[in-house]
Amino acid sequence: MINENPYVLVVGYRSEIAKSLEKFQISYSIVSDKKIKKIPKHAEHVLVSGYAHHLIEKLDSLRIAPTHIIAGTESAVFPASRLRRHFGARTSEQALIRRCSNKAEMKKYLSDKGVPMTPFIISTGNESASKVIQELSLPIVVKSVSGSGGRNLEICRSENELEKKMGKNLIYERFVDAPEGSIESYVNHGQILFTNVTEYYVKGTSNIVPASYSKKELEQLLEFNATTLKKLKINWGLTHLEFYRHKNGTLFGEVALMPPGGYIMKLLKAAYDFNPWDAFVSVELDKDFTFPNSPVSFAACWVYHPGKGIVKSIKKDPHLPTLVSHKIKVKVGQKINERLSVGEDVGHSIFISKDVDSLKKDLNSKDLKTLISV
Helix, strand or coil: CCCCCCEEEEECCCHHHHHHHHHCCCEEEEEECCCCCCCCCCCCCEEECCCCCCHHHHHHHCCCCCCEEEECCHHHHHHHHHHHHHHCCCCCCHHHHHHHHCHHHHHHHHHHCCCCECCEEECCCCCCHHHHHHHHCCCEEEEECCCCCCCCCEEECCHHHHHHHCCCCEEEEECCCCCEEEEEEEEECCEEEEEEEEEEEECCCEEEECCCCCHHHHHHHHHHHHHHHHHHCCCCEEEEEEEEEECCEEEEEEEECCCCCCCHHHHHHHHHCCCHHHHHHHHHCCCCCCCCCCCCCEEEEEECCCCCEECCEECCCCCCCCEEEEEECCCCCCEECCCCCCCCCCEEEEEEECCHHHHHHHHCCHHHHCCEEC
Protein backbone atom coordinates (compact mmCIF):
# COMPACT_ATOMS: atom_id res chain seq x y z
CA MET A 1 0.00 0.00 0.00
CA ILE A 2 1.20 3.49 -0.86
CA ASN A 3 0.94 5.40 2.44
CA GLU A 4 2.02 8.89 1.46
CA ASN A 5 -0.33 11.49 0.01
CA PRO A 6 0.78 12.15 -3.56
CA TYR A 7 -1.47 13.94 -6.02
CA VAL A 8 -1.40 12.46 -9.51
CA LEU A 9 -2.25 14.01 -12.85
CA VAL A 10 -3.03 11.30 -15.41
CA VAL A 11 -2.32 12.48 -18.96
CA GLY A 12 -3.88 10.15 -21.53
CA TYR A 13 -6.72 8.33 -19.79
CA ARG A 14 -6.58 4.61 -19.07
CA SER A 15 -9.30 3.26 -16.78
CA GLU A 16 -6.87 0.72 -15.31
CA ILE A 17 -4.61 3.51 -14.05
CA ALA A 18 -7.58 5.19 -12.37
CA LYS A 19 -8.56 1.91 -10.69
CA SER A 20 -5.05 1.42 -9.30
CA LEU A 21 -4.92 4.99 -7.99
CA GLU A 22 -8.28 4.51 -6.29
CA LYS A 23 -7.11 1.19 -4.84
CA PHE A 24 -4.11 2.96 -3.32
CA GLN A 25 -6.40 5.82 -2.17
CA ILE A 26 -4.44 8.37 -4.17
CA SER A 27 -6.08 11.62 -5.27
CA TYR A 28 -5.92 12.29 -9.00
CA SER A 29 -7.14 14.37 -11.90
CA ILE A 30 -7.25 13.52 -15.60
CA VAL A 31 -6.28 15.24 -18.84
CA SER A 32 -7.38 13.52 -22.03
CA ASP A 33 -7.18 14.53 -25.66
CA LYS A 34 -10.19 12.30 -26.36
CA LYS A 35 -13.68 12.20 -24.91
CA ILE A 36 -13.98 9.78 -21.98
CA LYS A 37 -17.02 7.51 -22.27
CA LYS A 38 -17.30 6.74 -18.57
CA ILE A 39 -15.72 9.31 -16.26
CA PRO A 40 -14.42 7.75 -13.01
CA LYS A 41 -16.37 9.15 -10.08
CA HIS A 42 -13.30 9.62 -7.87
CA ALA A 43 -11.39 11.86 -10.29
CA GLU A 44 -11.23 15.38 -8.83
CA HIS A 45 -10.97 17.11 -12.21
CA VAL A 46 -11.40 15.84 -15.77
CA LEU A 47 -10.12 18.09 -18.53
CA VAL A 48 -10.68 17.11 -22.16
CA SER A 49 -8.24 19.21 -24.12
CA GLY A 50 -5.72 19.09 -26.92
CA TYR A 51 -2.27 18.74 -25.43
CA ALA A 52 -0.86 21.67 -27.39
CA HIS A 53 -3.60 24.24 -26.85
CA HIS A 54 -2.97 26.30 -23.72
CA LEU A 55 -2.99 23.15 -21.60
CA ILE A 56 -0.78 24.55 -18.84
CA GLU A 57 -2.96 27.66 -18.51
CA LYS A 58 -6.08 25.50 -18.28
CA LEU A 59 -4.55 23.31 -15.58
CA ASP A 60 -3.29 26.32 -13.64
CA SER A 61 -6.84 27.67 -13.61
CA LEU A 62 -7.96 24.50 -11.80
CA ARG A 63 -5.40 25.25 -9.06
CA ILE A 64 -4.12 21.71 -8.80
CA ALA A 65 -0.56 20.91 -7.76
CA PRO A 66 0.35 17.38 -8.88
CA THR A 67 3.34 15.71 -7.26
CA HIS A 68 3.43 13.06 -9.99
CA ILE A 69 2.31 12.98 -13.62
CA ILE A 70 1.58 9.65 -15.33
CA ALA A 71 1.36 9.27 -19.10
CA GLY A 72 -1.11 6.55 -20.05
CA THR A 73 -0.95 6.74 -23.84
CA GLU A 74 1.79 7.25 -26.42
CA SER A 75 0.51 10.68 -27.47
CA ALA A 76 0.67 11.75 -23.81
CA VAL A 77 4.34 10.90 -23.20
CA PHE A 78 5.86 14.16 -24.42
CA PRO A 79 3.09 16.47 -23.03
CA ALA A 80 3.41 14.71 -19.66
CA SER A 81 7.14 15.42 -19.64
CA ARG A 82 6.49 19.10 -20.31
CA LEU A 83 3.93 19.22 -17.49
CA ARG A 84 6.31 17.52 -15.05
CA ARG A 85 8.75 20.38 -15.51
CA HIS A 86 6.06 23.00 -15.09
CA PHE A 87 4.74 21.49 -11.86
CA GLY A 88 8.09 20.35 -10.48
CA ALA A 89 7.04 16.68 -10.52
CA ARG A 90 9.32 13.69 -10.96
CA THR A 91 11.11 14.20 -14.28
CA SER A 92 13.01 12.18 -16.84
CA GLU A 93 15.75 13.51 -19.10
CA GLN A 94 14.11 15.63 -21.81
CA ALA A 95 16.28 14.10 -24.53
CA LEU A 96 15.11 10.63 -23.48
CA ILE A 97 11.46 11.64 -23.82
CA ARG A 98 12.12 13.01 -27.30
CA ARG A 99 13.86 9.82 -28.32
CA CYS A 100 10.98 7.69 -27.01
CA SER A 101 8.35 9.91 -28.68
CA ASN A 102 10.01 10.37 -32.07
CA LYS A 103 10.97 7.24 -34.00
CA ALA A 104 13.47 9.09 -36.17
CA GLU A 105 15.45 10.39 -33.18
CA MET A 106 15.18 7.00 -31.49
CA LYS A 107 16.49 5.02 -34.45
CA LYS A 108 19.31 7.44 -35.25
CA TYR A 109 20.45 7.62 -31.63
CA LEU A 110 20.46 3.84 -31.10
CA SER A 111 21.96 3.15 -34.52
CA ASP A 112 24.83 5.49 -33.65
CA LYS A 113 25.22 3.55 -30.38
CA GLY A 114 25.63 0.28 -32.29
CA VAL A 115 22.21 -1.29 -31.68
CA PRO A 116 21.51 -3.62 -34.66
CA MET A 117 18.47 -2.69 -36.77
CA THR A 118 17.28 -2.78 -40.35
CA PRO A 119 18.79 -0.05 -42.63
CA PHE A 120 16.68 3.12 -42.73
CA ILE A 121 16.50 6.64 -44.12
CA ILE A 122 14.94 9.58 -42.28
CA SER A 123 13.09 11.71 -44.80
CA THR A 124 13.93 15.34 -45.50
CA GLY A 125 11.27 15.72 -48.16
CA ASN A 126 13.90 15.94 -50.90
CA GLU A 127 14.53 12.23 -51.50
CA SER A 128 13.54 10.54 -54.73
CA ALA A 129 11.90 7.13 -54.73
CA SER A 130 14.60 5.73 -56.98
CA LYS A 131 17.38 6.90 -54.65
CA VAL A 132 15.64 5.37 -51.60
CA ILE A 133 15.20 2.08 -53.46
CA GLN A 134 18.84 2.16 -54.57
CA GLU A 135 19.95 2.46 -50.95
CA LEU A 136 17.44 0.18 -49.23
CA SER A 137 16.05 -2.11 -52.01
CA LEU A 138 12.43 -3.20 -52.29
CA PRO A 139 10.15 -3.84 -50.51
CA ILE A 140 10.36 -0.71 -48.35
CA VAL A 141 8.38 0.09 -45.22
CA VAL A 142 7.19 3.68 -44.91
CA LYS A 143 6.11 4.86 -41.46
CA SER A 144 5.38 8.08 -39.64
CA VAL A 145 7.93 9.29 -37.08
CA SER A 146 5.12 9.52 -34.52
CA GLY A 147 2.74 6.67 -35.44
CA SER A 148 2.11 3.68 -33.17
CA GLY A 149 0.62 0.23 -33.44
CA GLY A 150 1.25 0.08 -37.17
CA ARG A 151 -0.78 3.23 -37.82
CA ASN A 152 0.22 5.05 -41.02
CA LEU A 153 2.54 2.19 -41.96
CA GLU A 154 2.77 1.16 -45.61
CA ILE A 155 4.78 -1.57 -47.34
CA CYS A 156 5.78 -0.44 -50.83
CA ARG A 157 6.72 -3.16 -53.29
CA SER A 158 7.32 -1.02 -56.38
CA GLU A 159 8.81 2.35 -57.24
CA ASN A 160 5.36 3.60 -58.25
CA GLU A 161 3.90 2.69 -54.85
CA LEU A 162 6.78 4.34 -53.02
CA GLU A 163 6.54 7.49 -55.13
CA LYS A 164 2.97 8.02 -53.88
CA LYS A 165 4.07 7.75 -50.23
CA MET A 166 7.10 10.07 -50.29
CA GLY A 167 7.02 13.08 -47.97
CA LYS A 168 8.24 14.67 -44.74
CA ASN A 169 8.27 13.32 -41.19
CA LEU A 170 8.69 9.78 -42.49
CA ILE A 171 11.08 6.89 -42.03
CA TYR A 172 11.92 4.56 -44.91
CA GLU A 173 13.08 1.12 -43.78
CA ARG A 174 14.24 -2.00 -45.56
CA PHE A 175 11.50 -4.61 -45.08
CA VAL A 176 12.39 -7.29 -42.54
CA ASP A 177 11.00 -10.75 -43.28
CA ALA A 178 11.20 -12.11 -39.74
CA PRO A 179 8.90 -12.91 -36.80
CA GLU A 180 8.41 -10.16 -34.24
CA GLY A 181 8.03 -9.92 -30.50
CA SER A 182 8.31 -7.49 -27.63
CA ILE A 183 9.93 -7.12 -24.23
CA GLU A 184 8.17 -5.40 -21.34
CA SER A 185 10.31 -4.03 -18.49
CA TYR A 186 9.56 -2.23 -15.26
CA VAL A 187 12.49 0.05 -14.49
CA ASN A 188 13.26 2.22 -11.48
CA HIS A 189 16.47 4.06 -10.59
CA GLY A 190 18.05 2.59 -13.73
CA GLN A 191 17.46 -1.02 -12.63
CA ILE A 192 15.18 -3.51 -14.39
CA LEU A 193 12.88 -4.85 -11.68
CA PHE A 194 10.83 -7.19 -13.85
CA THR A 195 10.93 -8.19 -17.49
CA ASN A 196 8.86 -10.35 -19.82
CA VAL A 197 9.25 -11.47 -23.42
CA THR A 198 6.05 -11.53 -25.49
CA GLU A 199 5.71 -13.73 -28.55
CA TYR A 200 3.77 -12.26 -31.48
CA TYR A 201 2.30 -15.62 -32.43
CA VAL A 202 0.19 -14.14 -35.23
CA LYS A 203 1.25 -10.54 -35.76
CA GLY A 204 -1.54 -8.10 -35.01
CA THR A 205 -3.85 -10.94 -33.98
CA SER A 206 -2.37 -13.19 -31.30
CA ASN A 207 0.23 -12.71 -28.54
CA ILE A 208 1.61 -15.29 -26.09
CA VAL A 209 3.02 -14.40 -22.64
CA PRO A 210 5.66 -15.44 -21.84
CA ALA A 211 7.22 -16.29 -25.21
CA SER A 212 7.79 -19.99 -25.89
CA TYR A 213 11.30 -19.47 -27.26
CA SER A 214 14.31 -21.53 -26.24
CA LYS A 215 16.12 -20.70 -23.02
CA LYS A 216 19.16 -19.57 -25.01
CA GLU A 217 17.16 -17.16 -27.17
CA LEU A 218 15.31 -15.75 -24.16
CA GLU A 219 18.61 -15.04 -22.43
CA GLN A 220 19.92 -13.30 -25.55
CA LEU A 221 16.76 -11.20 -25.82
CA LEU A 222 16.93 -10.12 -22.18
CA GLU A 223 20.55 -9.09 -22.64
CA PHE A 224 19.62 -7.21 -25.84
CA ASN A 225 16.84 -5.43 -23.97
CA ALA A 226 19.00 -4.51 -20.98
CA THR A 227 21.75 -3.15 -23.24
CA THR A 228 19.31 -1.07 -25.28
CA LEU A 229 17.55 0.43 -22.25
CA LYS A 230 20.93 1.28 -20.72
CA LYS A 231 22.00 3.07 -23.90
CA LEU A 232 18.76 5.03 -23.85
CA LYS A 233 19.51 5.98 -20.21
CA ILE A 234 16.02 5.07 -19.05
CA ASN A 235 15.87 5.70 -15.31
CA TRP A 236 12.27 4.76 -14.56
CA GLY A 237 9.01 3.68 -16.16
CA LEU A 238 7.43 0.80 -18.06
CA THR A 239 9.08 0.07 -21.40
CA HIS A 240 7.81 -1.87 -24.41
CA LEU A 241 10.61 -2.79 -26.82
CA GLU A 242 9.73 -4.45 -30.14
CA PHE A 243 12.24 -6.63 -31.97
CA TYR A 244 12.68 -8.84 -35.03
CA ARG A 245 13.86 -12.45 -34.73
CA HIS A 246 16.06 -12.26 -37.81
CA LYS A 247 18.08 -15.27 -38.93
CA ASN A 248 21.27 -13.23 -38.49
CA GLY A 249 20.38 -12.11 -34.98
CA THR A 250 17.99 -9.87 -33.06
CA LEU A 251 17.12 -6.57 -34.73
CA PHE A 252 15.71 -3.54 -32.92
CA GLY A 253 12.28 -2.29 -33.97
CA GLU A 254 11.28 0.49 -31.60
CA VAL A 255 10.71 1.17 -27.91
CA ALA A 256 7.90 2.97 -26.12
CA LEU A 257 7.99 4.37 -22.60
CA MET A 258 4.38 3.49 -21.70
CA PRO A 259 2.09 0.50 -21.03
CA PRO A 260 1.84 -1.83 -24.05
CA GLY A 261 -1.31 -2.51 -26.03
CA GLY A 262 -2.35 -5.78 -27.65
CA TYR A 263 -3.88 -6.96 -24.34
CA ILE A 264 -0.35 -7.61 -23.11
CA MET A 265 -1.10 -6.08 -19.69
CA LYS A 266 -4.03 -8.48 -19.30
CA LEU A 267 -1.78 -11.38 -20.34
CA LEU A 268 0.91 -10.35 -17.85
CA LYS A 269 -1.67 -10.51 -15.07
CA ALA A 270 -2.84 -13.97 -16.13
CA ALA A 271 0.61 -15.45 -16.74
CA TYR A 272 2.44 -14.06 -13.71
CA ASP A 273 -0.43 -13.65 -11.21
CA PHE A 274 0.15 -10.00 -10.33
CA ASN A 275 -1.51 -6.69 -11.15
CA PRO A 276 0.66 -4.99 -13.80
CA TRP A 277 -1.26 -1.70 -13.46
CA ASP A 278 -0.58 -1.55 -9.72
CA ALA A 279 3.07 -2.21 -10.54
CA PHE A 280 3.07 0.56 -13.16
CA VAL A 281 1.61 3.11 -10.74
CA SER A 282 4.07 2.04 -8.04
CA VAL A 283 7.08 2.51 -10.34
CA GLU A 284 5.76 5.88 -11.54
CA LEU A 285 5.41 7.02 -7.91
CA ASP A 286 8.80 5.56 -6.90
CA LYS A 287 7.24 3.10 -4.46
CA ASP A 288 8.21 -0.48 -3.66
CA PHE A 289 6.39 -3.29 -5.41
CA THR A 290 6.89 -7.05 -5.08
CA PHE A 291 7.23 -8.54 -8.54
CA PRO A 292 6.81 -12.27 -9.27
CA ASN A 293 9.94 -14.30 -9.90
CA SER A 294 8.50 -16.51 -12.64
CA PRO A 295 5.29 -17.18 -14.57
CA VAL A 296 2.63 -19.55 -13.26
CA SER A 297 1.16 -20.31 -16.69
CA PHE A 298 1.09 -19.28 -20.34
CA ALA A 299 -1.52 -16.75 -21.46
CA ALA A 300 -2.55 -15.70 -24.95
CA CYS A 301 -5.02 -13.46 -26.72
CA TRP A 302 -6.79 -13.63 -30.05
CA VAL A 303 -7.93 -10.29 -31.46
CA TYR A 304 -10.87 -10.12 -33.86
CA HIS A 305 -11.02 -7.76 -36.82
CA PRO A 306 -12.35 -9.26 -40.07
CA GLY A 307 -11.65 -6.14 -42.11
CA LYS A 308 -13.74 -3.31 -43.47
CA GLY A 309 -17.37 -4.10 -44.23
CA ILE A 310 -20.80 -4.94 -42.82
CA VAL A 311 -20.97 -7.83 -40.35
CA LYS A 312 -22.78 -10.69 -42.09
CA SER A 313 -22.52 -13.34 -39.40
CA ILE A 314 -21.06 -14.06 -35.97
CA LYS A 315 -20.66 -17.70 -34.99
CA LYS A 316 -21.37 -19.01 -31.52
CA ASP A 317 -18.69 -18.54 -28.87
CA PRO A 318 -15.84 -20.99 -29.52
CA HIS A 319 -15.58 -23.94 -27.13
CA LEU A 320 -11.87 -24.49 -26.69
CA PRO A 321 -10.18 -26.10 -23.63
CA THR A 322 -7.86 -23.18 -22.80
CA LEU A 323 -10.36 -20.36 -23.50
CA VAL A 324 -11.16 -18.41 -20.31
CA SER A 325 -12.85 -15.22 -21.57
CA HIS A 326 -14.46 -14.03 -24.78
CA LYS A 327 -15.86 -10.66 -25.82
CA ILE A 328 -17.35 -9.50 -29.12
CA LYS A 329 -18.14 -5.78 -29.48
CA VAL A 330 -20.15 -5.81 -32.74
CA LYS A 331 -23.47 -7.21 -33.95
CA VAL A 332 -24.75 -8.55 -37.28
CA GLY A 333 -25.48 -5.65 -39.61
CA GLN A 334 -22.99 -3.32 -37.95
CA LYS A 335 -20.39 -1.49 -40.04
CA ILE A 336 -16.70 -2.14 -39.35
CA ASN A 337 -14.15 0.43 -40.44
CA GLU A 338 -10.75 -0.33 -41.90
CA ARG A 339 -8.23 -1.41 -39.28
CA LEU A 340 -5.63 1.34 -39.13
CA SER A 341 -3.57 -0.02 -36.23
CA VAL A 342 -3.23 -3.17 -34.15
CA GLY A 343 -4.91 -1.33 -31.28
CA GLU A 344 -8.23 -1.42 -33.12
CA ASP A 345 -10.43 -4.52 -32.81
CA VAL A 346 -14.03 -5.69 -32.56
CA GLY A 347 -13.45 -8.26 -29.84
CA HIS A 348 -10.93 -10.57 -28.23
CA SER A 349 -10.50 -13.91 -26.48
CA ILE A 350 -8.11 -14.82 -23.65
CA PHE A 351 -6.54 -18.25 -23.24
CA ILE A 352 -4.61 -19.68 -20.26
CA SER A 353 -2.78 -22.98 -19.92
CA LYS A 354 0.14 -24.55 -18.09
CA ASP A 355 1.04 -26.18 -21.41
CA VAL A 356 1.97 -23.84 -24.25
CA ASP A 357 1.35 -26.55 -26.86
CA SER A 358 -2.27 -26.85 -25.73
CA LEU A 359 -2.52 -23.08 -25.95
CA LYS A 360 -1.17 -23.02 -29.50
CA LYS A 361 -3.50 -25.83 -30.54
CA ASP A 362 -6.49 -23.69 -29.58
CA LEU A 363 -4.99 -20.59 -31.20
CA ASN A 364 -4.71 -22.56 -34.45
CA SER A 365 -8.42 -23.39 -34.40
CA LYS A 366 -10.27 -22.37 -37.57
CA ASP A 367 -13.19 -21.30 -35.35
CA LEU A 368 -11.23 -18.20 -34.35
CA LYS A 369 -10.29 -17.26 -37.90
CA THR A 370 -13.88 -17.51 -39.18
CA LEU A 371 -15.83 -16.31 -36.13
CA ILE A 372 -16.86 -13.00 -37.69
CA SER A 373 -17.53 -12.56 -41.41
CA VAL A 374 -18.12 -9.39 -43.41
